[in-house]
Amino acid sequence: MSEHVLEVQTGPDTLAEIQRTLELAWAEDDVPEYTKMCMELAVSEIATNIIAYSADGKPVRLRMAVDVRRDSVGVTFTDDGHPKPIDLGQLSMPDEIAESGRGLALAHRVLDELSYWRDPQGNHWTLHRRRPE
């Protein structure tokens, strides 16, 4: 079990820093390729959502923690942006010709658990995917 943490003010390099943090986590454990692929996609989608919408594109304080365990991979995000009116129970893919609106549905599809909640510290996201036996 290992945990890797990134704390940043969001900006143009944030997605690259997030990816580097994931790669550091992957380097310490033999995580299956498909598990890594799913988690990298979900992380990119949620991080993009935070960067673009948590403060309408303005920088927010973002904390990311990657927790690699023998049977699962978990990632948590916390940001100090404004609340999000999100219903994760109502996610669906938009029409194929739509140019946006797929991010959360894609993340949900590749994870075993995707949750969001709000408290005085800000917005919290939890992403979880089991590793194959």
Added chain:
Amino acid sequence: MSDFATRTTESGVVVVQPTGRLNMTASPSLRKQLSNIVEGGKNRIVVDLSTTDFIDSSGLGALIASLKVAREAGGDLCIAAPSPQVCTVLELSNLDQLLRTCDSEDSAFDE
């Protein structure tokens, strides 16, 4: 960000080759580049994904927007050499029919 590499085939198809990660950082410039190509009079485009390591919904959005622009101009857009990651994301998004994969650039838009 500078433009991605492009080449034009003998049959006039423009091939654009994005490199790296097609996410929120890179997708706007790809979208702009493809739009400029169509505005410049070329409307048959192949997006060569052989050096694209990763795509997410931002990259998909850029490809779909560009497909629509090319079709509105009377042309079309297809992709080539998608990685397993790209294929998986296309399938998960139900876009593997809309964003067609072509076998070769020169015959990409043959009937």
